[in-house]
Amino acid sequence: MPARTITVFRRLRRVLPVLACAALPAVSHARREVPVYTVTAAAQTPAALAQALRAALVRATGHRRVATDPALAPLLAAAQRYVLGYLPGRHGSLQVMFDGAQIDRAIRAAGLSVWRPERPFTLVVLNPAPPQSELDGDAAVINQAAAARGVPISIVPLPVRAVNGRLLPAQSLLAMVHRFSAEQLLIGHPAQNPSGRAGAPASGSGRLAPSMPAAPPYGTAASGGAGQSAVWRWTLVTPFMTRRFTGSISAGVDGTVELLAPPVEATAADRISEVRVRLEGIATLRDYAQVETMLAAVPGVERSRVARVAGATALFHLWARGGAETLGPTLAGSPRFERIAASGGLAFRYVPAEQDLDAAPSPDELDVSR
Numbered sequence: 001m002p003a004r005t006i007t008v009f010r011r012l013r014r015v016l017p018v019l020a021c022a023a024l025p026a027v028s029h030a031r032r033e034v035p036v037y038t039v040t041a042a043a044q045t046p047a048a049l050a051q052a053l054r055a056a057l058v059r060a061t062g063h064r065r066v067a068t069d070p071a072l073a074p075l076l077a078a079a080q081r082y083v084l085g086y087l088p089g090r091h092g093s094l095q096v097m098f099d100g101a102q103i104d105r106a107i108r109a110a111g112l113s114v115w116r117p118e119r120p121f122t123l124v125v126l127n128p129a130p131p132q133s134e135l136d137g138d139a140a141v142i143n144q145a146a147a148a149r150g151v152p153i154s155i156v157p158l159p160v161r162a163v164n165g166r167l168l169p170a171q172s173l174l175a176m177v178h179r180f181s182a183e184q185l186l187i188g189h190p191a192q193n194p195s196g197r198a199g200a201p202a203s204g205s206g207r208l209a210p211s212m213p214a215a216p217p218y219g220t221a222a223s224g225g226a227g228q229s230a231v232w233r234w235t236l237v238t239p240f241m242t243r244r245f246t247g248s249i250s251a252g253v254d255g256t257v258e259l260l261a262p263p264v265e266a267t268a269a270d271r272i273s274e275v276r277v278r279l280e281g282i283a284t285l286r287d288y289a290q291v292e293t294m295l296a297a298v299p300g301v302e303r304s305r306v307a308r309v310a311g312a313t314a315l316f317h318l319w320a321r322g323g324a325e326t327l328g329p330t331l332a333g334s335p336r337f338e339r340i341a342a343s344g345g346l347a348f349r350y351v352p353a354e355q356d357l358d359a360a361p362s363p364d365e366l367d368v369s370r
Contacts, residue, residue, distance in 0.1 A: 030183030032121045032152040036060050037100040040093050044086070049079040052096050053103075059150035060100075060107060062115045062261025071110035075103065113262040113270065115150065116302065120183040120238070122146075122256065124155045127187055138249055142188075145250035149257045153186070160187055173237050183297060184238040186252045191233045239290075239297040240334060259299055262321055272302055273323030276345040277316045277331070288314065291350055298330060 036059045041052040053076055054067040066072060075082075082103055087095040104114050124146075130138050139155050146153045158176060162168055167187070177185045234245040234252030236259070245255035263270060277295070282288055288306075291314070295304045300321035308315040320327045328346050331337045337348040 030121055030178065030181060031118045034059065034117045034119055034150045034152055036117050036150060037098040037103065038087070038095055039098075040089060041086075041096040043094070044096075046080055049083065049096065050076045053079040053082070053098060055148065056098055056103070057107070058148060060103065060114055061112060061264060062149055062257045063264040064149075065264060066107075066112060069110070069112070071112070072107070075106045075110075108266060111266055112264060113266040115261045117150075119150065119152060120260065120297070121181065122151060122153045122184050122186050123158065123177050123180060123182045124153050124186045124188065124252070125158050125160050126155070127158075127160050127189060129157065130190060141249055142253060145253040149253060151253060151257060151260075153253075154180075154182070156180075158185075160185070167235065170237050170242055174239055177237075178293075184236065186256060187235045187237070188249070188252050189233045189235075190230045191246070239293040240295075240299075241297075262300070270321050270326075271323070272319050272321055275318045275320050275324045275327050276307075277318055277327070278313065278342060278345060278347040279316065279337075279350050280313045280340065280347070281350040282314050283312050287350060287352060290352070292316075294334075294336065298327070300326060300330070 037056050039052045039055045039059070042048040057066045057072060057075075058064055060066075079098075082099045084097045084099050087097065089095040107114050124142060126135070126138065129135055142155060143153070160167055160173060167173070173185050177183070230249065232247065232249050232251055234247075234255060236243045236245070236252065236256055243255065243259060245251045247254070279291055282291055288309075292304065292306065295301060295316060295318060298318075298320070302319045302321070304316055304318045306314055307317050318327065324346055328339075331346065331348060332339045336351050338351055340347050340349050
């Protein structure tokens with residue numbers, strides 16, 4: 001190897017850790033704080049406020065079943081006590097603001113989990129898009145499902161397929177998504193349309209601001225297009241994993257929440273603990289940035305930081321739900337992390353690879369039909 005090449009390489013290895021550490025915090029911009037405890041109320045009556053609080057509880061936990069959990073019945077019966085104030089909403093609706101800190105304490109006291117309000121901003125693409133006559137109604141159903149379960153989304157038309165009709169590799173899709181300050185991508189494909197028509201290309205430009213309207217009163221539903229009764233195949237692409245769901249037009253939102261929200265029942269094993277993870281095989285600045293983005297997107301990881309870099313090895317500190325016992329198997333389940341023997345802590349070798357999302361049926365596909 002020429003002497004000049006060796007010198008450049010050595011300089012790069014010295015400066016790489018510094019550049020990586022400077023680049024890593026940028027992943028936090030892909031999360032949005034959900035207004036969990038500002039919801040729509042039909043009126044200021046005790047019954048209407050209880051209904052609104054049910055909607056807030058679903059948002060706060062991510063799980064629908066908490067709305068009817070007997071352990072939270074006393075909280076719902078005293079809903080008026082937790083009201084901080086009211087705001088005018090869209091189209092003359094009434095928005096009620098609840099005391100989130102007190103309600104969070106009540107949820108935990110009942111033995112249930114609270115989902116942090118900072119959640120991944122997700123771009124949603126319907127590809128191929130439904131006919132224009134159905135598109136607005138279908139988008140309304142997806143937006144309402146996301147609002148009800150507390151997921152910030154934006155439905156946008158993006159070119160997610162190559163000229164041969166196959167989905168682009170995961171890294172290409174994520175690079176596109178990150179340019180819009182989003183963390184992950186949810187792609188919906190109408191596998192079976194009752195009208196018998198294939199989806200038409202989307203027209204117009206999409207919104208890139210997070211879509212998070214105030215949650216409607218619990219139990220209400222929006223009207224939508226014929227796509228509601230179609231069977232949809234959804235692909236969720238995150239920096240850490242790819243998952244597929246089959247079901248209704250809202251199945252993609254439902255599946256995403258089931259992956260990201262903490263288990264409904266809180267246990268000692270689900271507590272947030274600090275975990276040290278050593279990663280080898282990180283050779284370039286791109287690798288460092290990619291690994292940090294992946295670790296931040298692991299389900300159950302609240303935050304992460306790089307503690308030390310030495311050559312192609314980096315030590316990360318992660319604060320994860322369930323600690324090392326949960327995080328270890330989760331990381332080992334990714335083809336990008338190869339577990340290696342180590343004394344103390346978790347150790348993996350990073351394996352860079354492109355992901356062909358259409359290569360084969362996913363063994364992780366979940367049927368979330370309702």
